[in-house]
Each structure stands twice: as structure tokens, then as C-alpha cells.
Amino acid sequence: MRRPATRRQPTSEEASVDKINLSDKLSKFDEFYSPKTVTDLNDYKVAVVKAKGEFVWHKHDETDDFFLVLGGRLTIQLRDGDVHLGPGELFVVPKGVEHCPRADEAAHVLLIEPTGTPNTGDAQGAPTAWEERI
Amino acid sequence: MRRPATRRQPTSEEASVDKINLSDKLSKFDEFYSPKTVTDLNDYKVAVVKAKGEFVWHKHDETDDFFLVLGGRLTIQLRDGDVHLGPGELFVVPKGVEHCPRADEAAHVLLIEPTGTPNTGDAQGAPTAWEERI
Numbered sequence: 001m002r003r004p005a006t007r008r009q010p011t012s013e014e015a016s017v018d019k020i021n022l023s024d025k026l027s028k029f030d031e032f033y034s035p036k037t038v039t040d041l042n043d044y045k046v047a048v049v050k051a052k053g054e055f056v057w058h059k060h061d062e063t064d065d066f067f068l069v070l071g072g073r074l075t076i077q078l079r080d081g082d083v084h085l086g087p088g089e090l091f092v093v094p095k096g097v098e099h100c101p102r103a104d105e106a107a108h109v110l111l112i113e114p115t116g117t118p119n120t121g122d123a124q125g126a127p128t129a130w131e132e133r134i
Numbered sequence: 135m136r137r138p139a140t141r142r143q144p145t146s147e148e149a150s151v152d153k154i155n156l157s158d159k160l161s162k163f164d165e166f167y168s169p170k171t172v173t174d175l176n177d178y179k180v181a182v183v184k185a186k187g188e189f190v191w192h193k194h195d196e197t198d199d200f201f202l203v204l205g206g207r208l209t210i211q212l213r214d215g216d217v218h219l220g221p222g223e224l225f226v227v228p229k230g231v232e233h234c235p236r237a238d239e240a241a242h243v244l245l246i247e248p249t250g251t252p253n254t255g256d257a258q259g260a261p262t263a264w265e266e267r268i
Contacts, residue, residue: 018225019217019224021222021223023222039224042197042248044178046224064174066175089156090172090173090180091153092180112175112246
């Protein structure tokens with residue numbers, strides 16, 4: 001449910017709806033590297049993504065890139081080495097740093113980025129729309 | 135380790151240091167309701183906190199308030215009802231909405247807020263400094 005544009009005090013029923021269970025959200029889709037927005041934090045979007053295989057080398061010149069592994073294992077490849085993440089581990093790729101996520105088995109990841117950030121950064125090809133909400 | 139002010143490409147050794155294991159971070163302190171910053175995301179801070187008992191009723195007029203439960207159970211009391219969160223569940227309190235976290239048993243929580251946000255919001259009393267990094 002989208003939060004109303006006017007930020008009135010939510011009722012208890014609405015508050016219950018707005019609670020986000022990340023496992024429930026992840027069960028709603030199967031595509032890999034297709035972030036789904038679950039809620040907003042000011043002008044940021046909070047999304048979940050399933051990763052498997054290698055994504056694409058890219059960088060974001062305007063924003064850091066936040067990854068928190070919820071399940072499985074994710075490798076953030078940097079030009080100068082790999083960062084290996086398991087459940088409960090997070091890594092923030094500094095803005096401007098080239099990186100390429102890779103997961104040998106399916107991994108579940110929480111992402112947080114400024115609204116409108118394309119997930120492919122400067123790379124060629126159509127970015128996946130974060131506009132889809134689940 | 136603090137990220138250098140100049141955002142050069144991190145070496146693989148630095149990248150390894152910058153990986154954040156949230157359980158490791160939580161093992162480094164015992165105080166309740168004392169957020170410890172673990173990394174930055176642009177002009178936001180990412181922090182972990184241990185919650186037990188009731189915090190204080192407050193609101194943030196300038197920012198939403200992000201809670202992701204990592205372990206245990208946390209209740210976000212709102213004036214119009216409670217939101218009950220377990221591991222892997224998150225809730226974003228909209229800006230301006232009064233709330234009071236409560237945990238009957240110790241809970242571990244991930245917080246994300248704009249840098250400089252006092253954790254007590256508009257409530258009286260000295261806010262806990264998020265400046266402490268672990």
C-alpha cells in the first residue's frame with residue numbers, strides 16, 4: 001500500500017499494513033537483479049532484490065550504494081578486490097567506485113538508494129525500474 | 135575505520151575492513167537505546183542499537199525514522215496503535231508521527247537516519263550521540 005501523500009497520523013490498521021516483512025516481500029517475485037521497492041525513507045527507496053549470477057560493472061557518480069545481505073551469499077566485485085557478504089553483513093560502495101555484484105547461488109539483498117537512482121548506474125543497457133512496488 | 139574524506143578507489147584490504155558484520159558490531163557494546171554508527175550512506179548514518187524496556191515518546195519533524203529488527207522483538211508504539219516487529223521486519227515511522235519504541239526482551243535493531251538526527255527527536259533530555267562509531 002502506498003503511503004498517502006499527506007502524512008497524517010496513521011491509524012493502527014494502516015500501521016499494521018505498513019509493517020514490512022522482508023521474507024514475505026521476497027516470496028512475491030522470482031526475477032534476479034530486479035529490485036522491488038518496499039517502502040520509502042524520506043527521498044530514498046528501500047528495496048529487496050534477488051541476485052544470482054553476475055550483474056554488470058557500473059558506478060554511481062552521485063550516490064553511495066548500500067547492500068545488506070538477508071540470505072545467501074553476495075560478492076561485491078571491485079576493481080581492486082572482492083567483498084564477500086553473508087547474512088547480516090552489509091557493504092556501502094562509495095560513490096564513483098566501479099563495482100559488479102555476483103552471486104553463485106541465489107542471494108536476497110536489501111538495497112537503499114536515493115529515489116530515481118538507476119541500478120545499472122553509468123552502464124549501458126536499460127536499468128531495471130525500481131518503480132515497481134510490492 | 136572511518137572512510138577517508140577523499141573517495142579514492144579503496145584497496146582490497148580496505149574494502150575488507152569496510153565490510154560490516156552486524157553481529158560483530160552488536161557484540162561490542164551492552165548499553166540499551168544507545169545507537170552506534172557503523173557506516174555512512176551519503177549524508178545518512180547507518181547504526182545498530184540494542185533496545186530493552188521503553189524508550190521515550192518523541193517525533194522527528196524533519197525526517198522519517200527507519201527500524202529494521204535484526205534479532206528479538208520490538209514494538210513501535212504509536213498514539214493510535216502498536217506495530218510489532220520481529221527479525222527481518224521493518225517499519226518506517228513517517229516524519230512528524232509520535233512514537234515510542236519498546237522491547238520486553240532485548241532486541242537488536244538497524245537504524246538509518248540523516249546525519250545529525252537526535253534519537254530523542256523533540257523529547258526533552260539529552261539525546262544519545264550517534265557520533266560514536268564502532
